[in-house]
Amino acid sequence: xxxxxxxxxxxxxxxxxxxxxxxxxxxxxxxxxxxxxxxxxxxxxxxxxxxxxxxxxxxxxxxxxxxxxxxxxxxxxxxxxxxxxxxxxxxxxxxxxxxx
Numbered sequence: 621x622x623x624x625x626x627x628x629x630x631x632x633x634x635x636x637x638x639x640x641x642x643x644x645x646x647x648x649x650x651x652x653x654x655x656x657x658x659x660x661x662x663x664x665x666x667x668x669x670x671x672x673x674x675x676x677x678x679x680x681x682x683x684x685x686x687x688x689x690x691x692x693x694x695x696x697x698x699x700x701x702x703x704x705x706x707x708x709x710x711x712x713x714x715x716x717x718x719x720x
Contacts, residue, residue, distance in 0.1 A: 623687035
């Protein structure tokens with residue numbers, strides 16, 4: 621597993637804001653970040669579309685140096701007390717969001 625500084629992952633995600641906003645007709649987008657139990661870490665996006673808010677994230681594992689690496693290429697979408705996962709790509713995530 622390759623580990624990177626959290627800031628590097630955050631910056632990489634931010635570089636796609638404009639593209640995602642335009643391509644998927646989003647109202648807003650920002651970074652989603654959450655530390656989980658033990659060495660778990662979650663990063664992705666909070667997106668707003670058609671007055672609904674979605675938390676979209678990948679699971680990461682944190683090492684002793686505070687860097688993170690993708691634990692599994694498995695995107696999760698959270699909306700209004702509901703969670704669904706198993707999306708291999710952001711394209712799959714946004715296809716799902718389009719159906720909501």
